[in-house]
Amino acid sequence: xxxxxxxxxxxxxxxxxxxxxxxxxxxxxxxxxxxxxxxxxxxxxxxxxxxxxxxxxxxxxxxxxxxxxxxxxxxxxxxxxxxxxxxxxxxxxxxxxxxxxxxxxxxxxxxxxxxxxxxxxxxxxx
Numbered sequence: 025x026x027x028x029x030x031x032x033x034x035x036x037x038x039x040x041x042x043x044x045x046x047x048x049x050x051x052x053x054x055x056x057x058x059x060x061x062x063x064x065x066x067x068x069x070x071x072x073x074x075x076x077x078x079x080x081x082x083x084x085x086x087x088x089x090x091x092x093x094x095x096x097x098x099x100x101x102x103x104x105x106x107x108x109x110x111x112x113x114x115x116x117x118x119x120x121x122x123x124x125x126x127x128x129x130x131x132x133x134x135x136x137x138x139x140x141x142x143x144x145x146x147x148x149x150x
Contacts, residue, residue, distance in 0.1 A: 042088035051081050061126055070114050077107045099136040
């Protein structure tokens with residue numbers, strides 16, 4: 025009986041990871057990013073960054089197609105490092121510095137979206 029419960033828990037957790045809605049998470053990350061960029065106070069920006077950080081953590085633990093797993097995890101790990109830098113700026117009360125760090129996230133967004141969905145021209149010409 026115990027084996028059945030353990031197997032059931034294993035399959036349930038795998039199903040949850042497989043059902044993770046990355047597209048929805050990315051939309052929310054976009055909204056959180058925009059709110060962080062438009063924040064007028066450290067507190068406002070911290071709220072948006074906390075939400076963004078939670079989504080990254082959830083995204084890191086989700087299952088992805090094997091051919092894209094490493095790419096996704098690499099990107100989420102880089103985002104986590106950027107979030108840490110932003111949090112350090114916010115802890116020091118430096119809203120301007122934290123907003124500067126948001127540019128790193130925007131660069132990562134462009135880089136990894138291009139890697140995830142390469143254009144036909146990059147496939148042809150490398």
